[in-house]
Amino acid sequence: MHLLRFIAGRLVVYALVIVFALTVLFFVPRLGPTDPVEAMLAKVASQGAYMDPAQVDKLRQSLIDTFGLGGSLWEQYGAFVNRIVFSADFGPSLSMYPTPVMELIWNALPWTFGLLLSSTLIAWILGNFVGLLSGWRPNSNSSRVMEGIAICLYPIPYYILALVLSILFSYVWKIFPLTTTIRGAPWSWELVSSIVWNSFLPAMSIVIVVFGWWVISVKAQTSALKEEEFARYARLKGLSDGRILTAYILPNALLPQITFLALQIGLMFNGSLITEILFDYPGLGLLIYTAVLQGDFNLLMGTISLSVIAVATATMIIDLIYPLLDPRIRHR
Amino acid sequence: MISIDNVTVGYGAAGFITAVDGVSFTIGSNEIIGIAGESGSGKSTLMRAVYGDFSTGLRIKSGTVTGRFTDAATGKTIEKPSSLFRDLWWDQISYIPQGSMSVLNPLMKIEKQVVDGLPRRERGGGRRELRARIAKFLAGFGLEENVLDAYPHQLSGGMRQRVLVAIAAFVNPRLILADEPTTALDVVVQKKILLMMVEIQRRLQNTLVLVSHDLGVHYQITDRLVIMYKGQIVEAGRTADIFANPQHDYTRNLIASLPRLHGQRAVDRVGAGA
Numbered sequence: 364m365h366l367l368r369f370i371a372g373r374l375v376v377y378a379l380v381i382v383f384a385l386t387v388l389f390f391v392p393r394l395g396p397t398d399p400v401e402a403m404l405a406k407v408a409s410q411g412a413y414m415d416p417a418q419v420d421k422l423r424q425s426l427i428d429t430f431g432l433g434g435s436l437w438e439q440y441g442a443f444v445n446r447i448v449f450s451a452d453f454g455p456s457l458s459m460y461p462t463p464v465m466e467l468i469w470n471a472l473p474w475t476f477g478l479l480l481s482s483t484l485i486a487w488i489l490g491n492f493v494g495l496l497s498g499w500r501p502n503s504n505s506s507r508v509m510e511g512i513a514i515c516l517y518p519i520p521y522y523i524l525a526l527v528l529s530i531l532f533s534y535v536w537k538i539f540p541l542t543t544t545i546r547g548a549p550w551s552w553e554l555v556s557s558i559v560w561n562s563f564l565p566a567m568s569i570v571i572v573v574f575g576w577w578v579i580s581v582k583a584q585t586s587a588l589k590e591e592e593f594a595r596y597a598r599l600k601g602l603s604d605g606r607i608l609t610a611y612i613l614p615n616a617l618l619p620q621i622t623f624l625a626l627q628i629g630l631m632f633n634g635s636l637i638t639e640i641l642f643d644y645p646g647l648g649l650l651i652y653t654a655v656l657q658g659d660f661n662l663l664m665g666t667i668s669l670s671v672i673a674v675a676t677a678t679m680i681i682d683l684i685y686p687l688l689d690p691r692i693r694h695r
Numbered sequence: 696m697i698s699i700d701n702v703t704v705g706y707g708a709a710g711f712i713t714a715v716d717g718v719s720f721t722i723g724s725n726e727i728i729g730i731a732g733e734s735g736s737g738k739s740t741l742m743r744a745v746y747g748d749f750s751t752g753l754r755i756k757s758g759t760v761t762g763r764f765t766d767a768a769t770g771k772t773i774e775k776p777s778s779l780f781r782d783l784w785w786d787q788i789s790y791i792p793q794g795s796m797s798v799l800n801p802l803m804k805i806e807k808q809v810v811d812g813l814p815r816r817e818r819g820g821g822r823r824e825l826r827a828r829i830a831k832f833l834a835g836f837g838l839e840e841n842v843l844d845a846y847p848h849q850l851s852g853g854m855r856q857r858v859l860v861a862i863a864a865f866v867n868p869r870l871i872l873a874d875e876p877t878t879a880l881d882v883v884v885q886k887k888i889l890l891m892m893v894e895i896q897r898r899l900q901n902t903l904v905l906v907s908h909d910l911g912v913h914y915q916i917t918d919r920l921v922i923m924y925k926g927q928i929v930e931a932g933r934t935a936d937i938f939a940n941p942q943h944d945y946t947r948n949l950i951a952s953l954p955r956l957h958g959q960r961a962v963d964r965v966g967a968g969a
Contacts (some may be wrong), residue, residue, distance in 0.1 A: 593799045598791075599748055600812035602782030602921060610811070614802045690846040 366686060366693060377679045385672040388664055389443050397458045397658035400426045432480055432660075441685065443664075451515035452667035464665035474645030475639070478562055479631055481626070482569040489570070490577020491620060495518060497578070498585025498616075499608055509578060519574035524550070524570040525641045532564055539564045542643040565642040569634065573627070580623065584616040593613075614659055625681040629674045696870060696902055697722040697745055697777075702758030704737075704744045711756060714740035716926035719758075721857050724869070727896055727903045729917030729934065729950065731910055737926040739874055742906045746790060746872050747780030762787075764869055767816060786814040789863040791873035794856040799847035803809065806843035809862050817867055836861050836891055853884035860888060864895045871895075877912060910949050914938060922946050927959045 403426055404419060414422070427433045431442055431454055445454050453464035497506035516524075517521045533541040536538075545554065588594060589612060597607045639648035647666055654662035686692040699722075704715040715737040722728055722745070728740045743753055744760055760777040764787045773783070780788060792798050801810055809829050810818070818825060829838040847855060856876065863871050873892070875884040893916045896903045905917060913934060914922050920934040922945065924955045929943040941947045 405908050463815075592792070595750075596792055596798050597800070597811070598788050599746070599783060599784060601786070602812050606811075610803070611800050615800070618802075659854045688802075 367687060369692065370683065373679060373682050377675055378596070380675050381672060383446065384675075385444075385668055386669070388566050388667055390436075391442055392660050392663055393439075395658075399416075399658050399660050400432065402658050403457060403460075423532070442560025447668065452468070454657055454661045456652065456662045458659040458662065464661045467662065468647070468665050468669055471645060471647045471650045471666075474562075474644065475635055475648060476673075477558075478566055478569075478638070478646060479628075479635055481562075482566040483628070483631055484675070486570040486573040487577060487620070488510065489626060490574045491581050491617065492575075494578040495585050495608065495613060495616060499583040499589065499604075499612070501582070501586050506582075510582065513575040513578035513582075515575075516571055517579060519572065522637050522641065523569070524572055525565075525638060528564055528568050528571075529641060543645055562644070565638045565644050568642075569631065569638060572634075577620070581616060581620060583618060585612055588612050588615050614688070618685075621681060621685060621688065625678045628677045628681075630669055632674050696724045696759065696764070699741075699745065700759045700761070702744065703761055704740055704753065705755040705756060706740075706752045706754075708752070708754075713756070714926055715923075717758070718923075718926075719922060720928065721929055722870070722902055722904060724902055725896075726918045727893065727898045727905065727916055729913035729920045730904065730906045730923060731778070731908065731913050731920060732923035733908060736923040738906050738908075738923050742872055742874055742904065745777055745904070746788065747777040747784075750756050751779055785866050785868075787813040787868055788870045788872065789866045789868040791859050791863045791871060791876045793875040793878055794852070794859045794901070795848055796847075796855075798859065800942065801847055803846070804843065805845055805847070805850075809843075809858075809865060813866060817865065832865050833861055837887075853880055853888070856880060856884075856888055857914050860892060860895075865898070867899060868901060870904070872904045872906075874906045875908070876905070878907065878909070886911070886915070892916065908951055911949075922949070928930065 369650070400423055404423060406413070432437060433439075437481075451465065453468075455461045456464050456467055461468065478596070481686035491507050497503075497509045500506050529541070532538045540561055545557050545561065552585070570613070594607060594611055599610045604610075635646065636651060638644060639646045640652055642648070647670060650662065651666045653659070654666055699718060699720055701717050701719050702715065703713060703717055705711050705713040718737075718741060730741065732738045740753065743749075744755060746952045747760075749755075755778070762773075762775060762777060762780060762783070764773045764774055764783060765771070773787075784790075799805075803811075806826060806829065810825065820828070826843065830843060833840070833842060835865060836859055838854065838861070839946060842850065842854065842858065850858065856879070858874065860873075863873075871892075876892070877888050880888065889912060892903060892905075905913070907913060919932065920930075921928055922930040922935050922937070922943065924943075924945045930937060930941070930946045941950055
């Protein structure tokens with residue numbers, strides 16, 4: 364009963380977050396200075412084609428219709444909600460007209476998803492593992508070395524680290540590609556290896572930056588838990604160090620780490636914007652960047668909405684996993 | 696079973712702080728020994744030295760604590776100093792901590808915490824058979840079988856303490872050390888748990904060492920009593936004798952401080968400043 368209430372409450376929060384975010388998203392770009400219709404007309408004009416004013420007016424009207432910019436703000440909002448909720452359609456892209464926004468997003472989403480999922484998991488598992496061991500023996504040499512490395516990595520601004528990696532490994536030593544080029548037929552081994560090859564450096568840059576933070580926080584957790592009474596009791600039962608570490612310290616150390624993971628996912632998503640621009644990585648971040656530069660309302664709306672939904676969903680999934688790991692929340 | 700010979704125990708390597716100062720006594724088999732004394736008298740430190748828990752800077756400066764046990768499987772006699780007791784833990788010796796909220800792992804079911812650390816000889820049979828034996832054992836403590844599937848936070852303080860006693864006793868050890876096992880409980884629950892501990896000792900014919908500041912607890916269950924004060928043993932002997940005829944001023948004060956059913960608590964303190 365308690366668990367059901369917990370899940371229901373979490374789902375309500377999830378829905379509210381998304382509704383609120385989408386509403387903000389709808390209004391903010393419309394308060395901005397760029398008018399996409401005029402921008403589009405200017406683009407057509409700049410290509411040198413002559414059009415008489417009547418033709419221009421006609422074109423303007425048809426653009427307003429297709430982009431859903433006609434009518435009052437409230438009418439537009441109603442149409443917007445209608446379109447998103449019932450057909451998951453963000454209309455055509457304005458800058459890459461007439462490709463539908465959803466098609467662009469579906470092409471970019473797996474890239475971002477794969478990059479973030481793999482790098483987050485690698486950093487989290489590696490960081491927890493190293494942090495756990497170095498918290499267990501805080502005075503050993505290897506623990507001190509690991510902590511030193513973590514403390515050195517942790518404060519480096521992400522974009523500097525990414526640039527250094529990119530310059531060293533793609534430009535100076537030419538090991539990894541500077542820009543992303545994918546080769547191979549769909550679902551072939553060549554395609555997979557080419558994706559891994561192209562994603563390696565951006566993923567590493569994220570892993571390195573996040574890793575240090577995990578090591579430091581898990582180490583602090585572990586060395587505190589080691590002094591807890593239940594850890595002492597387990598030791599006085601004559602249990603082996605390995606058993607104490609895996610069955611007593613680790614599960615208790617992981618609980619706050621899972622909360623941190625939920626909090627970090629949002630930040631990681633923001634970070635991926637920079638990653639994708641710096642490494643020319645064809646994901647959602649690069650798409651958002653393009654949309655902002657081009658004043659592409661629909662694309663911006665689509666990409667950011669999807670980011671919000673993705674982050675909210677990931678956070679919710681982690682929140683729902685939490686009671687499985689902590690019996691104190693599961694039953695009272 | 697355990698002989699403690701002129702042992703001085705304390706903390707720290709460079710600036711050594713003495714907690715137990717030149718203490719000697721023996722712990723025999725099949726008896727209940729109480730160690731009493733105020734906070735800081737060294738009773739818990741002495742108990743840790745006997746158990747062989749030399750962590751957090753605890754060390755023996757001089758003297759010896761030696762244990763003699765009989766290996767149940769081979770029948771051989773094991774004799775070693777308490778610093779090497781580690782492989783006897785949860786086999787020949789077990790321990791009952793003061794059951795605060797955090798002694799049991801909050802993320803592990805009680806059944807697993809009973810089984811964890813159990814010596815091979817007590818694990819016999821399949822998992823189901825072991826569970827049935829544990830459930831039967833817990834029933835003797837007035838705990839139902841569903842306690843095995845509970846997490847620590849679902850149990851009351853008294854239940855948790857009974858679980859801790861049960862965990863230590865289920866090992867079937869020769870020696871059980873209990874550090875203030877009933878201090879956090881109300882007197883009704885306290886009495887119940889003390890009686891259980893006596894019953895277990897009588898059944899297993901092993902040795903129970905009970906550390907407590909509460910003389911009432913010692914009066915109820917111990918056979919022999921050791922009174923500690925400022926790191927030294929000021930008096931030792933049969934519990935009944937000590938209560939009937941206390942020799943040391945400090946002991947007299949401790950006994951006088953007990954609440955009485957009739958009349959006033961003795962106010963005329965013996966020996967000023969004690």
